[in-house]
Amino acid sequence: PNRASTKAQGVGSAPVNIALSKYWGKRDAVLNLPQNGSVSISLPGLGSETQLKPAVAQDSVWLNDQQLDASAPFAKRLSEFLNLFRTAEVPFFEVVTQNSVPTAAGLASSASGYAALVLALDDLFDWQLPMTQLSLLARMGSGSASRSLYPGFAIWHAGQQGDGLDSFAEALDAPWPEFCVGLVEIDVAEKPVGSTAGMQQTTAACALYQAWPAQAERDKAVIIDAIRAQDFSRLGATAEHNALSMHATMIASWPPLLYWQAESVIAMQQVWTLRQQGVEVYFTMDAGPNLKLLFLAAQKKAVSAAFPGLKVIEPFSS
Ligand code: 2P0
Known part of the structure; x- marks a missing residue:
């Protein structure tokens, strides 16, 4: 959905989430379509903050002030995800992310990471997409990222379609202060x-x-x-x-x-x-x-x- 109004920089931030009923297993590994739906709670204060800029020659990925080697699995997966969004005007991206959770320690940093990245893409290209659409895009980066677009409780609908357009998360608006x-x-x-x-x-x-x-x-x-x-x-x-x-x-x-x-x-x-x-x-x-x-x-x-x-x-x- 890229339009011409690209900004100099996009920013996004998102929390990690913990599934109360889990996502485990995919019915489509390319689109990250799950075998079953899930429900989560987001943890404010723990998550990712991302700045995204157009780049000229290649992608560069910075995580907690360290540049990742382009051949690192994490950077490769990110670049593959970014392939969905490249334009003539923005052939490559510079991704700068600060994570306030230990990466890859079962605290779902990929969830907050891809959710923050999709918000940064929405900002950079000025798409102004609804949250359910952004959730769908985040899902393609990492399944659990679909739920990290929301504070509080979220429901990720497994969906039934082969194209995944019905597989996104929504907020379950039910604050529970205790x-x-x-x-x-x-x-x-x-x-x-x-x-x-x-x-x-x-x-x-x-x-x-x-x-x-x-x-x-x-x-x-x-x-x-x-x-x-x-x-x-x-x-x-x-x-x-x-x-x-x-x-x-x-x-x-x-x-x-x-x-x-x-x-x-x-x-x-x-x-x-x-x-x-x-x-x-x-x-x-x-x-x-x-x-x-x-x-x-x-x-x-x-x-x-x-x-x-x-x-x-x-x-x-x-
Ligand atoms: C969850 N987990 O529902 C489950 C419970 C871990 C155990 O979602 O391959 O990083 O990127 O879609 O989302 C962690 O897996 O996997 C996860 P991909 P993801 O929170």
């Missing part, structure tokens, strides 16, 4: 198997995966209802079960894919102990060893006491 997310950092080193490869491995070689898309759609619906009803117990239990079910499909693929470390399991058991003690806290986990805790503000003290160094984010408290 809602808290706690980040338990087990290890922030780059993960050995990225999500794209991990999904491919799971869908190709796991019989248990057959059951996943239907469960994920059911969980998504339950979580949307629970958010609307502010039924925290239902939300937490469904989110934790959804995450463990997703990890079960990974573990049951061959070769096995296990993102957990010993400390991850210890932290899960700590969560279960807290629940037995009457502290209502649940966890979710993504393609990495870190836990994300879900609890309400009334439990913040108890949860923080059990997890020293816990980073607590309150998505709806300004």
